[in-house]
Amino acid sequence: TTALDVTIQAQVLRMMDTLKKEYGTSMIMITHDFGVVAKTCDKVAVVYAGEIIESGTVQDIFNDDKHHPYTKGLFDSLPNMNENAARLKPIAGLMPDPMDLPEGCKFHTRCPYCTDRCRTELPNDIDFDGHMIKCHLFEKEV
Structure with missing residues (x-):
């Protein structure tokens, strides 16, 4: 998510969360971005x-x-x-x-x-x- 601008990053994270819920799966996020961790994990x-x-x-x-x-x-x-x-x-x-x-x-x-x-x-x-x-x-x- 580092190279994405804030708007695109939010859209990608929202899409990943939607897919996670829709398919009942888990997701592993590897990042140094504590903001992403706090919102997503x-x-x-x-x-x-x-x-x-x-x-x-x-x-x-x-x-x-x-x-x-x-x-x-x-x-x-x-x-x-x-x-x-x-x-x-x-x-x-x-x-x-x-x-x-x-x-x-x-x-x-x-x-x-x-x-x-x-x-x-x-x-x-x-x-x-x-x-x-x-x-x-x-x-x-x-």
């Missing part, structure tokens, strides 16, 4: 380096205050119309080489909350009533 999976690091309903992802640091970074990098920010806040660092992924949490090289454990151990899925976050930061809250 029921469930969300946030993927980093080929791994689902957070998942839940649209309400979980958009309304909950608990997020994987990558998801938080995605939200923080969006422009905020209510603030006079001169610059956007990008996520620090670069994506790892998919052929040479780091040990432990795949996001640890870019994570502002990284600990020694993040560098060596893969985090488990932490379940908050169906909202899953894969991050050592949340293990104490369960």
Whole structure:
């Protein structure tokens, strides 16, 4: 949907939703456009380096205050119309080489909350009533 103007994008999304309802099917949407996700999807999976690091309903992802640091970074990098920010806040660092992924949490090289454990151990899925976050930061809250 990135290359479409807003009017065409809305028409395409409406058509996809109509077809989904008409045929009683599901749809997988792969996008970085949180606006499209909020309007179109029921469930969300946030993927980093080929791994689902957070998942839940649209309400979980958009309304909950608990997020994987990558998801938080995605939200923080969006422009905020209510603030006079001169610059956007990008996520620090670069994506790892998919052929040479780091040990432990795949996001640890870019994570502002990284600990020694993040560098060596893969985090488990932490379940908050169906909202899953894969991050050592949340293990104490369960």
